[in-house]
Amino acid sequence: MKKHLIHLFALGALLCWTNLDALEVGDKVPAFVALDEKGNAWSSKSFHGKKLLLVYFYPAAMTGGCTKQACAFRDDKAKWKEREVEVVGVSGDQPENLALFKEAENLNFTLLADPQGKVAKSFGVPAGKGGSIDRFVKGEKFTLDRGVTTKRWTFLVSKEGKLLYKNDKVQAARDSSIVLDFLKKARKP
Numbered sequence: 001m002k003k004h005l006i007h008l009f010a011l012g013a014l015l016c017w018t019n020l021d022a023l024e025v026g027d028k029v030p031a032f033v034a035l036d037e038k039g040n041a042w043s044s045k046s047f048h049g050k051k052l053l054l055v056y057f058y059p060a061a062m063t064g065g066c067t068k069q070a071c072a073f074r075d076d077k078a079k080w081k082e083r084e085v086e087v088v089g090v091s092g093d094q095p096e097n098l099a100l101f102k103e104a105e106n107l108n109f110t111l112l113a114d115p116q117g118k119v120a121k122s123f124g125v126p127a128g129k130g131g132s133i134d135r136f137v138k139g140e141k142f143t144l145d146r147g148v149t150t151k152r153w154t155f156l157v158s159k160e161g162k163l164l165y166k167n168d169k170v171q172a173a174r175d176s177s178i179v180l181d182f183l184k185k186a187r188k189p
Contacts, residue, residue: 022124115147
């Protein structure tokens with residue numbers, strides 16, 4: 001009986017992290033609105049017809065892999081701008097935590113708060129329970145709370161709102177360069 005309960009629990013945990021409704025390349029990406037790091041409403045519709053939109057989901061602000069990933073996007077800002085791509089990072093963190101992350105790492109793109117996991121769900125990104133971590137910034141201790149913890153997935157959306165690229169096995173530090181390589185290859189005649 002105990003063995004069956006363990007298998008049932010493992011299956012339940014797997015289903016929590018698996019979403020059969022995940023977006024696939026070619027799908028229409030639903031428009032979404034979320035609060036940015038300043039607490040202002042940010043809408044994906046404002047980029048429709050104007051720019052490509054790179055949306056990357058990450059587990060938690062100010063953690064190792066997430067910081068490497070964000071800093072790579074930061075460092076490649078000119079390359080993204082040249083290709084008319086708006087980069088936006090999404091996590092289950094609160095806006096004030098995202099503002100702290102942005103300041104601490106000198107991030108030069110928008111971070112969106114998705115504490116209930118609604119944006120993640122619209123993309124089909126698996127999310128589990130949230131959590132909190134303590135971080136020091138300029139000698140001051142902060143507790144960063146997040147409502148959900150998402151898997152690390154990256155999407156590239158066309159100006160028309162179609163999914164061009166999806167990666168659900170992201171290598172945090174290489175994410176920016178991998179998607180840039182995809183764009184270079186996709187735009188060659």
